[in-house]
Amino acid sequence: xxxxxxxxxxxxxxxxxxxxxxxxxxxxxxxxxxxxxxxxxxxxxxxxxxxxxxxxxxxxxxxxxxxxxxxxxxxxxxxxxxxxxxxxxxxxxxxxxxxxxxxxxxxxxxxxxxxxxxxxxxxxxxxxxxxxxxxxxxxxxxxxxxxxxxxxxxxxxxxxxxxxxxxxxxxxxxxxxxxxxxxxxxxxxxxxxxxxxxxxxxxxxxxxxxxxxxxxxxxxxxxxxxxxxxxxxxxxxxxxxxxxxxxxxxxxxxxxxxxxxxx
Amino acid sequence: xxxxxxxxxxxxxxxxxxxxxxxxxxxxxxxxxxxxxxxxxxxxxxxxxxxxxxxxxxxxxxxxxxxxxxxxxxxxxxxxxxxxxxxxxxxxxxxxxxxxxxxxxxxxxxxxxxxxxxxxxxxxxxxxxxxxxxxxxxxxxxxxxxxxxxxxxxxxxxxxxxxxxxxxxxxxxxxxxxxxxxxxxxxxxxxxxxxxx
Numbered sequence: 001x002x003x004x005x006x007x008x009x010x011x012x013x014x015x016x017x018x019x020x021x022x023x024x025x026x027x028x029x030x031x032x033x034x035x036x037x038x039x040x041x042x043x044x045x046x047x048x049x050x051x052x053x054x055x056x057x058x059x060x061x062x063x064x065x066x067x068x069x070x071x072x073x074x075x076x077x078x079x080x081x082x083x084x085x086x087x088x089x090x091x092x093x094x095x096x097x098x099x100x101x102x103x104x105x106x107x108x109x110x111x112x113x114x115x116x117x118x119x120x121x122x123x124x125x126x127x128x129x130x131x132x133x134x135x136x137x138x139x140x141x142x143x144x145x146x147x148x149x150x151x152x153x154x155x156x157x158x159x160x161x162x163x164x165x166x167x168x169x170x171x172x173x174x175x176x177x178x179x180x181x182x183x184x185x186x187x188x189x190x191x192x193x194x195x196x197x198x199x200x201x202x203x204x205x206x207x208x209x210x211x212x213x214x215x216x217x218x219x220x221x222x223x224x225x226x227x228x229x230x231x232x233x234x235x236x237x238x239x240x241x242x243x244x245x246x247x248x249x250x251x252x253x254x255x256x257x258x259x260x261x262x263x
Numbered sequence: 264x265x266x267x268x269x270x271x272x273x274x275x276x277x278x279x280x281x282x283x284x285x286x287x288x289x290x291x292x293x294x295x296x297x298x299x300x301x302x303x304x305x306x307x308x309x310x311x312x313x314x315x316x317x318x319x320x321x322x323x324x325x326x327x328x329x330x331x332x333x334x335x336x337x338x339x340x341x342x343x344x345x346x347x348x349x350x351x352x353x354x355x356x357x358x359x360x361x362x363x364x365x366x367x368x369x370x371x372x373x374x375x376x377x378x379x380x381x382x383x384x385x386x387x388x389x390x391x392x393x394x395x396x397x398x399x400x401x402x403x404x405x406x407x408x409x410x411x412x413x414x415x416x417x418x419x420x421x422x423x424x425x426x427x428x429x430x431x432x433x434x435x436x437x438x439x440x441x442x443x444x445x446x447x448x449x450x451x452x453x454x455x456x457x458x459x460x
Contacts, residue, residue, distance in 0.1 A: 001449070003442055003445045003446065003449070004442055007438070007441060007442060007445065008438075011441070039445075042445045042448055042449055043445060045448050046441070046444045046445055046448055047413075048394060049394050049397045049398060049401075049444060049448070050406075050409045050410060050413045050444075051329060051413070052391065052394035052395060052398060053398050053406045053407075053409065053410045054328075054329075054410050054413060054414065055325050055329070056395070056398075057410060058289070058324070058325050058328060059321060059322075059325060061289075062293060062321040062324060062325075063321070065290065065293050066317065066321075
C-alpha cells in the first residue's frame with residue numbers, strides 16, 4: 001500500500017476540513033476500498049504516537065514552570081494536622097542565598113579592609129601623644145616649658161600654641177618647644193603649622209626629640225591626608241632607609257600599608 | 264491572567280484552539296496554587312509526599328489537556344473539580360499498583376467522595392515505551408512538526424518556530440514526516456497490535 005496516495009484526503013477527513021459532499025464520497029469509498037480503510041487505520045494509529053510526543057513535551061514544560069516557580073517564590077505547604085511544613089525550595093534558591101550571603105560577607109570584608117588601611121586608621125594606629133608623666137621629671141627650674149604643657153593638658157590649645165611659639169630659637173629648649181608645638185598644632189588640625197614645628201625641632205641637631213619629630217612630621221601628613229605630597233614621600237622614604245633610626249621599622253611598615261591593594 | 268480570571272468556557276476554547284492560546288490556558292491552570300496545594304495535600308494524606316503530589320498535579324494537567332482536545336471533557340462539570348478528580352484517580356491508581364494487596368487502596372478510593380468521574384486514558388508502560396520508541400525513530404524535528412500541527416499551530420507559526428524559510432516549506436516537511444510515521448507504524452506489526460488496543 002502506498003500511503004501517499006491517500007494521506008492528504010485522510011487528513012482532510014480526520015481534521016474535518018472536507019465539505020459534506022466530499023465527506024460522503026470518502027465514506028462511500030471506505031466501504032469498497034480495503035486499501036483506503038487500511039490507510040485510515042494506520043493514520044489513526046499515528047495519532048497516538050503524536051499524542052505521546054505532545055504529552056512528553058507538556059510534561060517537560062510543566063517541569064520547567066515548576067523550576068521557574070521554585071526559583072522565583074518558594075512555596076510552603078502546610079498541613080492543618082500535625083503542623084508539618086514542606087519547604088519547596090530548590091537547590092538553586094539555596095545556592096543563590098548562600099551566594100548572596102557570601103557576597104555580603106565579601107562586601108563587608110572589603111569595606112572593613114579598606115577601613116583598616118585608610119589614612120585615618122593608619123594615623124590612629126601609629127600616633128602616640130606624649131604622656132603627661134614625661135613632662136614632670138625634675139624640679140621646676142628644669143621644666144621651663146611646664147606652663148605650656150599644663151595649658152595643653154588642660155585643653156587650652158591656643159594658650160599652649162602661644163607659649164611654645166614664643167620660645168626663642170636661641171633657647172636651649174627650642175627643639176623641645178617646637179616638638180610640643182607640633183603636637184598641639186596637630187591636635188588643632190593645623191597641619192602646616194605642625195609640619196613646620198616638627199621640621200624645626202628635627203633640624204636642631206641630635207636631640208632626644210629629633211627622631212620623634214621626624215616621625216611625627218610624617219604622621220602629620222598622614223593625618224592631613226596628604227600622602228601624595230612629594231615631601232611626605234621624601235620624608236617617609238628617608239626614615240624607611242635610615243638604618244638605626246628609631247622609627248625605621250614603623251616607616252617601612254607604613255610604606256607597605258600605603259601600597260596595599262586594600263587602599 | 265490568573266486562573267480566577269478565566270472562565271471554564273475560556274479554558275476550553277483556548278485549549279481547543281491550540282497554539283499559544285492553549286499554552287496560556289495551561290499556564291494559568293498550572294499557576295492555580297490553591298488547587299495545587301489541594302492535590303499535594305490529598306497525596307500527602309495517602310502515602311505520598313509533596314513531590315508525588317506535584318507530579319500528580321502535572322499528570323492531571325496532561326490528562327485534562329488531552330481530554331479537552333479529544334472532546335472527552337466538554338465542561339459538564341467545573342474544570343477545577345474535574346482536574347482534582349483526575350489527580351486523585353491517578354494517585355490512587357498508582358497506590359493500587361504499588362500495593363501488594365489492592366484492598367487498602369480500593370477502600371480508600373471507594374471512601375473518597377467522587378464528585379466527577381474523569382475519563383482517563385490509562386496508557387500501559389509497555390505501550391508507552393513502544394510509542395516513545397517510534398518517536399525516537401521518527402526524529403526530533405519530525406516529532407516537533409507533527410506535535411505543533413496536531414496542536415493547531417499554523418504553518419506560518421511552525422515555519423517561524425522551526426526555522427523553515429516559508430509556510431509552504433513547513434507544509435512539505437510536515438507531509439514527509441507524516442508519511443514517514445505512517446510507514447514506521449506499517450513496518451511494525453507488533454506495534455500495530457499494541458496501538459489498536
